[in-house]
Amino acid sequence: MTTTQPILELTKVHTYYGNIHALKGVSCSIPKGEIACLIGANGAGKSTTLMTIFGVQQASQGEIRFKGQPIHKLRPEKVAAMGVSQSPEGRQIFPRMSTQENLEMGAFLRKDKAEVERDLEWVFSLFPVLKDRVRQLGGTLSGGEQQMLAIGRALMSRPELLLLDEPSLGLAPKLVEKIFETILEINKSGVTIFLVEQNAHMALTVSRTGYVMETGRVILTDKASALLENEQVKKAYLGE
Amino acid sequence: MIRQELKKLVVYGFFLAILLIPMLGFKSTTFEPGRAFKTLGVFMAILVLNLIVKTIRSRKKQEDAEPKTPLTERAAERINRFPKIYTLGGLLVVAVAYPMFADNYMIDVAITCLIYVCLGLGLNVVVGLCGLLDLGYIAFYAVGAYTYSILNLTFGLSFWAALPLGIVLGMVVGCIIGYPTLKMRGDYLAIVTLGFGEIVRLVLNNWDSLTAGPNGLFGMKKPALYYPSFAEDSFSWAIYYLKSLPALYYFILLIAILTIISVRRLDNSRIGRAWIAIREDEVAAELSGVPTTWIKLLAYALGAAFASVAGAFFAAKLSYTNPNFFLFMESCIVLSIVVLGGVGSIPGIVIAAFVLIAAPEVFRGLENYRMLAFGGIMTTMMILKPEGIIPASRRRRELHEGEAIKPKE
Numbered sequence: 108m109t110t111t112q113p114i115l116e117l118t119k120v121h122t123y124y125g126n127i128h129a130l131k132g133v134s135c136s137i138p139k140g141e142i143a144c145l146i147g148a149n150g151a152g153k154s155t156t157l158m159t160i161f162g163v164q165q166a167s168q169g170e171i172r173f174k175g176q177p178i179h180k181l182r183p184e185k186v187a188a189m190g191v192s193q194s195p196e197g198r199q200i201f202p203r204m205s206t207q208e209n210l211e212m213g214a215f216l217r218k219d220k221a222e223v224e225r226d227l228e229w230v231f232s233l234f235p236v237l238k239d240r241v242r243q244l245g246g247t248l249s250g251g252e253q254q255m256l257a258i259g260r261a262l263m264s265r266p267e268l269l270l271l272d273e274p275s276l277g278l279a280p281k282l283v284e285k286i287f288e289t290i291l292e293i294n295k296s297g298v299t300i301f302l303v304e305q306n307a308h309m310a311l312t313v314s315r316t317g318y319v320m321e322t323g324r325v326i327l328t329d330k331a332s333a334l335l336e337n338e339q340v341k342k343a344y345l346g347e
Numbered sequence: 348m349i350r351q352e353l354k355k356l357v358v359y360g361f362f363l364a365i366l367l368i369p370m371l372g373f374k375s376t377t378f379e380p381g382r383a384f385k386t387l388g389v390f391m392a393i394l395v396l397n398l399i400v401k402t403i404r405s406r407k408k409q410e411d412a413e414p415k416t417p418l419t420e421r422a423a424e425r426i427n428r429f430p431k432i433y434t435l436g437g438l439l440v441v442a443v444a445y446p447m448f449a450d451n452y453m454i455d456v457a458i459t460c461l462i463y464v465c466l467g468l469g470l471n472v473v474v475g476l477c478g479l480l481d482l483g484y485i486a487f488y489a490v491g492a493y494t495y496s497i498l499n500l501t502f503g504l505s506f507w508a509a510l511p512l513g514i515v516l517g518m519v520v521g522c523i524i525g526y527p528t529l530k531m532r533g534d535y536l537a538i539v540t541l542g543f544g545e546i547v548r549l550v551l552n553n554w555d556s557l558t559a560g561p562n563g564l565f566g567m568k569k570p571a572l573y574y575p576s577f578a579e580d581s582f583s584w585a586i587y588y589l590k591s592l593p594a595l596y597y598f599i600l601l602i603a604i605l606t607i608i609s610v611r612r613l614d615n616s617r618i619g620r621a622w623i624a625i626r627e628d629e630v631a632a633e634l635s636g637v638p639t640t641w642i643k644l645l646a647y648a649l650g651a652a653f654a655s656v657a658g659a660f661f662a663a664k665l666s667y668t669n670p671n672f673f674l675f676m677e678s679c680i681v682l683s684i685v686v687l688g689g690v691g692s693i694p695g696i697v698i699a700a701f702v703l704i705a706a707p708e709v710f711r712g713l714e715n716y717r718m719l720a721f722g723g724i725m726t727t728m729m730i731l732k733p734e735g736i737i738p739a740s741r742r743r744r745e746l747h748e749g750e751a752i753k754p755k756e
Contacts, residue, residue, distance in 0.1 A: 163633055187636035195634055201627035212624050215617075216636040264636060 112175070114139040114268055114299050115160070120169035120179070122152075122159045129155045131323040132169065137268070137301050137316070142294050144302040144310040144331065146344055147320035153303040154196050156320070157270045160301075161193050162186045173268065188216055192266030196273045196303075198253035200260065202246030206237055209245050209256055213263030223263070230259040233289050251282045258289070268299045275306045287313050307344035311335045319344070352398045356391075359727070363390050366723060390723065397731055442600055446593035454592045456708050458664065461599040462657050463700040467684035468610045468693065469653025474682065475691035476619060477646035478626030480537040482678050483524070483544025487651035489551060489673035490517050491658025496564040496668050497557065506570035506663050510656065517655025518648035520547075525647035529640060532629075544678055551670040563669030570598060570663050595664050602660060606653055611693055613649070622646055680704075687728055689735020698736050 113136035122130040129152050137143045145153050158164045160171055162183045171179040178186050192213075201209050210230060214223045231238040234255040240248055245256060254274060261269055274290065275283040287309055294300050304310035310331075311317050317334040319327035327334065334340050364387060446454050470484045494513035498504040504512075524543045528536055551558045558564065569588045576585035589595050613619050621642045624632035633639050662668045680703060688699030702724070710720040728736075 161634065163630065182638065182640070183633045184636045184638040187634070193634045195631060199628050199631040199634075201624055201631060203627055204623065208620070212620065212632070212635045212637075215621065215624075260631075260635065 112139065113137055114174055115301065116170075116172045117156075117160070118170040118172075120156075120159060120166045120171060122155055122164050122166050124155070124164070129164075129323055130159060130166075133320075133323070133325055134169075135318050135325055135328065137299060139299055140294075140297065141316060142290070142300040142302060142314045143316040143318070144304055144314040145318045145320055145325075146304055146307040146310055146340075148343075149305070150322075151320040152323040153320055154272055157193060157272050157301070157303055160186075160270060161191065184216070187264060190265075190267035191270065192261040192264045192268070193270040194257040194261040194272060194274065197276065198250065198257050200245040200248075200253050200256050202244065204245055205242050206240045206245060206248070206256060207242065209260050210237075210263050213260035214265075216264060222265075226263055226265055230262055233262075233292065234259055251278050251286075254278060254286065255289075258286075258293075262293065262298075266298060268301065269293065271300060271302045273303060273305060275304060275309060283309060307340070308335075311340075352401055356394050356398060359394055359730070360387075360391055363387060363723065363727075366719065390727065393727065394731075443597075446596050451592050454596050456705055458592070458596050458599050460701045460704045461596075461603045462661055463681065463684060463704045464603045464697050465599075465606045465657040466654055466681045467688065467696040467700045468606050469650045469657070470681050470685050471691065471693070471696055472610060472613065472622070472653070473646050473650035474685050476614065476622040476626065477643060478622075479528075479643065479646065480533060480540070481647075481650070482537045482541040482675075482682065483547070484540075484650070484654060484681055485673045485675075485677040486524075486544040486547035487517050487521060487654035488658040488661070488677070489547055489670070490520050490651070491655030492662035492668045492672070493551060493558060493564070493658075494655070495659040496567050496662045499567045499663075500564060505568070506659065510659055513655045513659045514652045517651040517658075521647035521649075521651030522644050525644045529643060541675065541678075544673075544675060548670050548673050551673070558670070561670060563667060564662075565667040567662055567666045567668075569595070569666065570660070599660055599664075602656060606656075607693060607697070610653075614691075614693070618642065618645065683725060687725065687735060689738045692735060692737050695735045695737035702736075 115137040117133055117135050119132040119134055120130055121128070121132060133152070133156055135143075135145070145156060147153050155164060159166050160178075162178065162181050162185070166179045169179065170177060173186070173189055173191060176189070178189065178191075181189075201212060204212065207227075210227060211223075214226070217223055236252055237255055237259055240252060245253065248256060254276075258271065258274060261271075271290065274286050278286065283306065290300060290302070291313055302310055302314060311334050312331070314331040317327075317329060317331040318325050319334065319340060327337070327340065329337065335345070445457060449457070466484070466488060469487075470481065473479050473481045473484070491513045494516050495506065495509045498509040498512060499506070524540060528539050531539060552561055554560070569590050572587045572589065573584045574587060576583050578585075589598050621632065621637045624635060624637055625639055625642060629639060661672075684699045684703050685696055687703065688695030688697070703721075706724055707718070707721050710716075
């Protein structure tokens with residue numbers, strides 16, 4: 108199925124928060140052009156995995172490769188410059204910047220103004236509601252709009268790999284569906300997506316590959332469609 | 348609305364009256380109720396003024412709510428556009444003409460005010476833009492003052508030669524305090540910077556061989572201007588030392604204007620946006636590709652550079668410096684200027700510097716109670732206008748435009 112070289116590859120990655128051993132040898136590989144998801148309970152280390160990929164948390168052991176290049180020793184801005192982008196958990200937008208300024212911050216490292224302008228229009232076409240809120244302060248947007256803004260901001264760096272941390276967190280079911288539709292659309296435009304979700308059903312439905320995480324380890328790896336049928340997953344994460 | 352404000356007026360007036368009781372003259376021999384009443388009058392006038400402003404504003408809001416015809420819009424635009432040039436030009440004329448009307452004492456006060464304008468704007472970079480609470484800011488002022496003093500006294504370096512060195516040293520010291528505190532925020536950062544400010548002062552106080560300890564250093568030369576001279580048919584550079592107060596006033600006015608321009612440019616730059624992003628959400632800034640480590644260090648370094656320039660001027664003006672000029676209280680005053688003026692707002696900070704520095708001088712007539720009056724102003728201000736005298740314009744602009752643009756159907 109996946110003959111292409113993986114765009115992102117984690118090999119036995121360990122991460123510590125002070126004394127807490129948060130990641131205990133996480134390995135996974137994301138093929139180029141796909142949507143892959145990482146599911147698991149609260150505190151399993153899903154967000155830590157994303158933060159470690161980005162270099163916000165440094166991996167103490169193991170290797171992370173992006174397009175074949177090791178990135179586990181790089182600072183976040185270097186990782187971002189290579190074409191990785193992340194929409195953080197809990198809609199961490201800039202509350203006292205307008206929607207437009209938030210999006211422009213996403214293109215902070217870019218110098219090609221005309222192209223940035225085009226991408227801005229692209230983000231507005233993905234999330235039309237943001238266009239109506241263009242001058243409004245980020246903090247005054249609704250929860251769903253903030254989530255869209257966070258994803259839009261991450262797209263403004265024109266990433267090859269988009270890391271999405273809990274895009275469905277705290278959103279109404281209808282909005283969740285809409286967000287996932289947009290995620291598929293973003294993927295179709297050629298962006299590889301690594302999705303971290305507690306909403307396992309939704310995540311596995313849109314993904315091709317799935318990883319199940321428990322207390323700092325990946326305990327299951329399979330095609331997403333297979334995981335949806337897996338008894339263990341069904342019981343623990345799908346509530347069936 | 349108006350009734351509410353009136354109620355406030357009565358309540359505040361009552362509390363102010365209580366605060367002013369000690370002024371009634373328990374002091375010693377004289378009983379001077381007049382002084383207390385005068386002060387009370389000043390405060391009440393401020394409160395009434397506030398009431399009037401608020402009423403006008405609420406009326407204006409109601410007017411704004413009504414749909415505008417293009418004509419009134421154009422008129423409003425015109426009113427909004429022109430006064431800014433007039434105000435700035437007018438202020439400049441007043442500032443330039445000031446020494447011609449003021450006596451030496453008043454010029455001296457103005458010089459101090461302008462020094463604090465520079466300090467406030469410098470601290471604004473660290474606190475207002477980058478969101479790092481710094482309680483030891485005066486240490487950089489001290490670094491600037493002592494760098495010039497030592498270089499001038501020991502090596503005979505002129506003000507202009509010592510200034511870049513002072514700026515560089517200030518920036519280095521800024522990074523020294525910045526680096527270990529990179530991961531700190533809020534209260535913790537405040538305590539560390541507070542300690543740092545004291546360390547610098549104590550070092551200056553105790554390093555006798557370099558700083559002459561508590562005696563301080565004196566005899567530094569004033570800043571000088573060089574101009575070509577053709578006297579006696581030969582060309583040479585003549586030196587004009589800025590000894591008189593008006594000359595020093597114009598010099599610091601120039602420094603203050605340059606500081607205002609540079610802070611304004613920084614505010615609107617890429618770096619400025621990065622600072623604001625860090626202030627708003629550091630992780631999100633990091634994820635957007637902002638090199639947070641460097642950008643934060645840059646905030647400390649540039650903030651320190653502005654203070655260092657002000658410090659060098661201060662030492663040169665007095666020809667004297669002493670560790671007790673750089674007490675924690677000074678850091679507090681500079682921080683008060685930033686908060687009182689409106690965090691991140693350049694005009695607000697300029698006005699606040701004048702208010703806070705000139706107020707104790709204006710209230711000198713109150714003798715021992717002038718600090719009470721000073722505290723009274725601060726308290727009143729923070730209750731009435733917690734966002735500062737002039738809230739940062741970018742914030743107001745955004746809020747305003749957010750109101751003006753109606754969502755599409």
